[in-house]
Amino acid sequence: MSTAGRKDDHIRINLDEDVGFRQLTTGLERYHFMHQALPEIDLADVDTSNVLFRKRLTAPVLVSSMTGGTSRAGLINRRLAEAVQAKGLAMGVGSQRAALEDSIVEASFSVRKHAPDALVFANLGAVQLNYGYSVDHCRRAVDMIEADALFLHLNPLQEVLQPEGDTLWGELLSRIEEVCKQIGVPVIAKEVGWGISRQAARHLIAAGVSAIDVAGAGGTSWSEVEKHRAPTERHRRLAAAFREWGIPTVTSLSFVRAARKEAGRPDLPVFASGGMRSGQDIAKAVALGADLVGLAAPFLKRAVESAAAVEEEIDILVEELRIAMFASGSRNIEELRKPGVLISTTDLMPAPTNSAARTRQDSQFEDGEGDRKHQRFFSVNDLGSDDSVAVTQPNQSETEAETESSGARKPRSPSASSTEQMNESLADFASLWLPRLEEEMRSVLAGTHPMQANHYAMMHYHMGWADEMLRPSKSTAGKRVRPLLCMLACEAVGGNPAEALPAAAAVEILHNFSLVHDDIEDGDETRRHRPTLWALWGVPQAINVGDAMFALAYSALLRSVETGSADGIPELSGGKGRPLAAVDRLTEICIKLTEGQHLDLSFEEREDVSAAEYLHMIGGKTAALIAGSTALGALFGGAENAAIKSMYQFGYSMGLAFQIQDDILGIWGDSKVTGKPAGNDILRRKKSLPLLYALGQSDEGKGLGFLWRRGITEENLPEAIALLDETGAKRWSKAQVLKYHNDGMQALGQALGEPAGRSLLLELADQLLQRQN
Numbered sequence: 156m157s158t159a160g161r162k163d164d165h166i167r168i169n170l171d172e173d174v175g176f177r178q179l180t181t182g183l184e185r186y187h188f189m190h191q192a193l194p195e196i197d198l199a200d201v202d203t204s205n206v207l208f209r210k211r212l213t214a215p216v217l218v219s220s221m222t223g224g225t226s227r228a229g230l231i232n233r234r235l236a237e238a239v240q241a242k243g244l245a246m247g248v249g250s251q252r253a254a255l256e257d258s259i260v261e262a263s264f265s266v267r268k269h270a271p272d273a274l275v276f277a278n279l280g281a282v283q284l285n286y287g288y289s290v291d292h293c294r295r296a297v298d299m300i301e302a303d304a305l306f307l308h309l310n311p312l313q314e315v316l317q318p319e320g321d322t323l324w325g326e327l328l329s330r331i332e333e334v335c336k337q338i339g340v341p342v343i344a345k346e347v348g349w350g351i352s353r354q355a356a357r358h359l360i361a362a363g364v365s366a367i368d369v370a371g372a373g374g375t376s377w378s379e380v381e382k383h384r385a386p387t388e389r390h391r392r393l394a395a396a397f398r399e400w401g402i403p404t405v406t407s408l409s410f411v412r413a414a415r416k417e418a419g420r421p422d423l424p425v426f427a428s429g430g431m432r433s434g435q436d437i438a439k440a441v442a443l444g445a446d447l448v449g450l451a452a453p454f455l456k457r458a459v460e461s462a463a464a465v466e467e468e469i470d471i472l473v474e475e476l477r478i479a480m481f482a483s484g485s486r487n488i489e490e491l492r493k494p495g496v497l498i499s500t501t502d503l504m505p506a507p508t509n510s511a512a513r514t515r516q517d518s519q520f521e522d523g524e525g526d527r528k529h530q531r532f533f534s535v536n537d538l539g540s541d542d543s544v545a546v547t548q549p550n551q552s553e554t555e556a557e558t559e560s561s562g563a564r565k566p567r568s569p570s571a572s573s574t575e576q577m578n579e580s581l582a583d584f585a586s587l588w589l590p591r592l593e594e595e596m597r598s599v600l601a602g603t604h605p606m607q608a609n610h611y612a613m614m615h616y617h618m619g620w621a622d623e624m625l626r627p628s629k630s631t632a633g634k635r636v637r638p639l640l641c642m643l644a645c646e647a648v649g650g651n652p653a654e655a656l657p658a659a660a661a662v663e664i665l666h667n668f669s670l671v672h673d674d675i676e677d678g679d680e681t682r683r684h685r686p687t688l689w690a691l692w693g694v695p696q697a698i699n700v701g702d703a704m705f706a707l708a709y710s711a712l713l714r715s716v717e718t719g720s721a722d723g724i725p726e727l728s729g730g731k732g733r734p735l736a737a738v739d740r741l742t743e744i745c746i747k748l749t750e751g752q753h754l755d756l757s758f759e760e761r762e763d764v765s766a767a768e769y770l771h772m773i774g775g776k777t778a779a780l781i782a783g784s785t786a787l788g789a790l791f792g793g794a795e796n797a798a799i800k801s802m803y804q805f806g807y808s809m810g811l812a813f814q815i816q817d818d819i820l821g822i823w824g825d826s827k828v829t830g831k832p833a834g835n836d837i838l839r840r841k842k843s844l845p846l847l848y849a850l851g852q853s854d855e856g857k858g859l860g861f862l863w864r865r866g867i868t869e870e871n872l873p874e875a876i877a878l879l880d881e882t883g884a885k886r887w888s889k890a891q892v893l894k895y896h897n898d899g900m901q902a903l904g905q906a907l908g909e910p911a912g913r914s915l916l917l918e919l920a921d922q923l924l925q926r927q928n
Contacts, residue, residue, distance in 0.1 A: 166873065177398065182374030182405030182594060183439045186497050190485035201480045202487040203473060206343055207447055208303055213243035214473045215441055215488065218465075219428050219449035220278045220306060220345070224253030229263030231458045236269035238454075238465035242473070245447065247276035247306055251296040254281060264340025267301040271796055276343065277302035280374075281309050284330035285323045290337045297340055301658070306381045307331060311347055315393045316381040319644035322368060330361035339393040341365035343559060348377045348429055350402025353586065356414035363795050366424035367411050368449060372401025372432030375452060399653035404429040405443060412444050434475020441488060442497035442677035499627050513699025543903040581915055581922070588642050588652055589635055591605040595660040600704070605800040613700045614707075617671060617688050622918050633683070636923065637780060638663040640916070641788040644802055647907055647914045650792025654715075658737060658787040661712035664704050666740065666780055670703035670746050676756060705745075712737055715791065737787055758842050762864075773844075785809075785916075789906065801906035812892045816924055818843035819888050822876065834872045837879075845893070849882035871909035 168174060203214040205378040218235050232248060245566030246266065254261040266275060277296045279288070280543040297305050314320035335342045344359045346349070346366035351359075356367055382394035388583040408427050415423040427440035437448045453472070456462040527854035600618065603613035612625035622628035640661035642914070644656035673679070675697055681687060689697035715734055754772035758764045773882030775886040791797045822845055837841050850860050859878040867875045879885070899920060907914060 168380050168383045172379075172383050174375050174377075176373055176401075176430075177375045177589060178656070179372045179399050179401060179403055179591075180594070181371065181436070182403040182590075183373075183430075183436055185405075185499055185594065185597065186439050186440075188438070188479060188483040189496060189498050190437075190482055194484040195482055196481065196486055197483065198481050200486055202478050202641070203477055203480065204914070205446070205488050207245070208301065210245075210273060211243075212245055212274060212447075214437075214476060215445070215447050216244045216437060216469070216476075217276075217426065217428070218244060218246040218454050219451040219821065220247035220276065220308070221249050221455055223249040223251060223264045224260045229260075229265075232263060232266050233269050233655070234458045234465055235264035235417075235454060237462040238458075238469060239273045241272040241462075241466055242469045243273075245276070246470065248269065248278050248300060248747050250278050250308065251299060252280060254278075254299060255292055255295060257287075261299055264300050274304075275300060275302045278305045278306040278308060278345075280314075280321070281331055281344070282305040282311070282314060282321045282324060284334070284745075285325070285327055286321060287464060290334050293334050296336070298339050302340070305334075305338065306343050306345045306368070307334065307356075307364075308345045308347055309351075310347040310349075310377070311399060312397060313347060313377045313381060316378060316397065316809070317724060318386055318390055318910065319383070326363055327598065330356055331359070332365070335363035335365075343368055343426070345426070345574035346370035346407075346429075348375055349400060350404065350407035350429065351411055351415050352402060352583070353408070354583065355411035356411040357418065360415060360418045360420055360423065362764055366426060366446075368426035368447075369402075369404060369407035369411055371404030371407040371427075372427035373404050374432070376401075385587055387790050396651060399651060402587060403591070403594070404431075404440075404511035406587075407447060408440070410442055410586075413444070418870070425659075434472045434477075435479050435817070437472065438479040438483075438491065439474050439497060442491050444492065455754065472853055514746040520547060532625060540679070550634040551899075553569050553796075557923050562573055581918055584640060584643070584646075584915060588656075589639065590643070591653075591656060592635065592638050595656045596664060598710070599660055599664065599707050599714070610703065611701065612693060613688060613696065614704060616691075617667060617700070617704075619683070619702075623686065623691060626774070633667075635921075637666055637784040640781060640806065641784040641918060643914075643916050644806075645792035646787025646788075646915050647910070648789050648792035648794040648798060648802070650794075655788045655791040657711055657713075657715040658791055659784075660714075661741060662706045662744070662780060662784045662787065664711055665708035665744065665748075668701050668704035668708060669780075671697055671704065671750070671798050675701075676752070679700070709738070709741065712741055733790060736790055740783055740787055740790065744779050747775040747779035749775075751777070751779065764847055766810040766844060766851060769842065769844055769847050771812045773811060774807070777814040778807045781810035781813065782806035798906045801902045805899045805906060805916070808895045809923070812895035812899065813923055815844050815888055815892045815895070818845055819885065819892070822879070823885060834876055837875055838872060840867070845879065845884040845888045848887055849879050850883040852882045853884040892924060896920065 196582050204707055205212055205215045207215075218239055220230055220787050222236075228249065233245055242246055242737050248264050248266060251264055254264050266273075277293075277300055279296050282294070293305055294304070295306075296694060305418075313322050331342075331344070342364050343366040343711050346363045347370055350371035351367055351369045359367060362728040378394050378397040379779060380398060382391050382398070385391040385394055389621075404427060407429075410424065411425050415421060415425070424446040425444060426447040427443070427445035429449070431437060431440065431448055431450045432453060437450075442450045450472070454465055457468045480486075480491055483491070483496050485493075485496060490496070594616065597620070599617075600611055600614045602608060607627065612621055615621040616623070616625060619629075619633065620627065641662055642652040642655050646652050670682065671688055674682055674692055677690045679687055680690040687697070688700055714733065715737065754768070755776055758769075758772065761818050782803045783806070786803035789802040792800065793874065819837070821843055822834055823840065837846065849855070850863065859875060859882065862871060862878065900917070903920075905915065
């Protein structure tokens with residue numbers, strides 16, 4: 156099909172079909188403006204204008220690049236240009252490739268005569284630079300419409316989903332850099348609907364682009380558009396598989412802003428497009444740091460009618476922007492970006508009335524800093540930032556010597572360069588999917604009635620999203636290892652991690668339910684260096700919050716019925732498909748968790764616990780949830796039953812290894828790294844595996860047993876650790892870690908075959924076992 160024909164298809168499909176994302180959103184729904192009942196300004200005083208590339212715009216609005224190359228497209232472009240000129244905005248045209256290939260269609264892009272004063276962007280696909288296009292072609296596109304700047308759009312996924320698409324994307328960056336250096340007008344790198352990652356932004360900034368349009372996910376899914384164009388069932392299936400692909404607009408905006416800061420280019424303009432539909436969306440994007448906000452869908456539908464209809468749409472959008480600024484007390488764009496103007500959803504929840512909480516609140520305000528502390532700007536950077544898994548190398552000499560004697564395979568110890576590469580790949584995956592996980596969990600743990608606000612805010616506190624006054628706070632929220640394993644497992648078996656998001660949210664919420672109840676049962680007053688729920692609001696409220704999170708874990712999982720694949724798995728759950736199979740699996744996890752906790756509590760009353768009994772206990776309390784996470788990921792990735800069972804065994808073995816490593820660190824860990832005193836578990840009289848092994852040694856363990864029964868204190872702790880070392884407990888425990896690690900690797904190989912050696916699951920497993928805290 157010709158380029159022009161493809162453009163007509165795109166217009167028709169966008170107008171006639173439902174091509175939006177079903178699950179992914181822009182992320183803007185998580186933010187609200189702080190309403191000001193006394194704005195202290197007049198509506199007429201609100202100034203929505205800004206200056207970009209030396210042109211003043213009446214509002215930071217871009218009529219995004221849409222079309223060109225056909226007579227219908229030419230009419231749409233003319234109407235858009237007339238409206239843009241009348242209203243003082245910016246506009247871009249669709250890809251001008253068709254006009255460069257056929258001069259007859261140049262007229263369909265001729266917008267300058269209709270918009271002589273507007274900020275106008277020319278547009279070409281960057282990939283054409285790999286197909287013979289040069290700086291001269293880019294210059295011709297700019298001159299064709301007398302443009303002020305040039306969009307080089309990046310659409311690799313769309314191209315590979317098109318039967319006629321361009322798939323040569325190697326070594327493109329150097330050609331973009333050449334254009335930036337020679338063309339003589341600003342060059343803006345622009346995605347088309349899947350977002351710009353932090354890494355891509357770094358490369359583009361280094362290449363010399365003058366601005367970046369993130370064009371994130373959450374609006375039009377161009378994968379879905381291409382599905383409607385697909386000529387064969389094969390092409391339709393491939394396009395459908397990527398409907399939920401992409402980086403949400405808000406997340407991408409955060410990535411690009413971070414990249415420009417790292418590059419020392421804090422003033423580099425950033426455009427936000429992708430899913431922008433209203434004046435409040437524009438206001439939120441600007442408050443989050445966008446210099447220009449692009450919209451396409453709202454204008455396309457009105458441009459089919461007339462230029463006057465487009466002008467009417469612009470008037471409504473800009474007036475809505477103006478009212479949002481007025482009601483938030485913002486006179487201009489600069490004031491709209493001030494901290495405390497845009498807040499997250501949880502900021503709107505009232506503080507607790509508990510007297511202890513009020514006392515803490517009063518003490519925090521004594522220094523006069525309270526208002527500034529809590530009127531903080533809450534961005535996507537706050538989501539998942541504490542959840543990445545760092546690589547920590549083990550003590551090489553000790554580990555290697557003990558591994559050789561046991562004959563077990565030790566976790567890989569990559570070279571510095573390969574470690575950096577490995578860490579980058581995991582970091583990329585985590586930076587993309589952990590923010591989405593947080594969004595998924597927030598949407599589950601969100602109340603709808605004001606009277607229940609504190610109930611859900613207590614959950615937010617436990618999850619690390621709120622402080623003791625139930626206001627947004629960047630607190631340590633745990634590593635999110637279980638949901639990360641779930642999504643990695645889904646991808647490992649060939650699935651889309653988006654399909655596993657409901658399951659990943661479910662296992663993490665379920666895990667946190669168990670922690671809330673554990674804290675009550677164990678009498679722990681702190682977790683992650685903060686008071687526990689029951690310590691702040693009492694045991695009854697904490698039990699109730701935990702119960703709610705237990706139920707909401709199932710609610711999270713059942714969202715897969717609405718958002719996930721409709722494919723069934725006949726051999727599972729009597730042929731009733733994934734959702735019921737997933738419920739079965741989550742129920743099994745719950746049962747094993749409670750069985751493990753029962754044993755753990757009963758062990759506190761016994762002095763004759765064996766190492767074998769302990770392993771059975773952690774199999775339920777720790778390993779079952781990790782195993783369930785990997786099995787659920789494989790299930791939603793579409794794996795066969797045998798592969799799901801192998802993935803479960805992988806998670807179970809890694810869960811045992813993870814807990815035993817934790818036990819080792821609880822006795823011999825470096826207090827500077829773990830944040831806990833050396834031998835902390837012994838002082839707490841925790842019956843961990845190394846201790847139980849040592850006590851079970853008939854000869855070497857006698858001295859330790861005597862000391863244990865008498866009571867271990869800080870004074871005799873060094874003696875206890877020395878006696879423990881004499882039994883070989885540390886060496887034996889490390890051998891168990893390696894044994895279960897190897898069992899897990901074997902199971903992973905059975906699940907994935909040869910690709911197991913390249914799986915991020917393997918890398919994450921090695922990192923978890925090499926950790927020192």
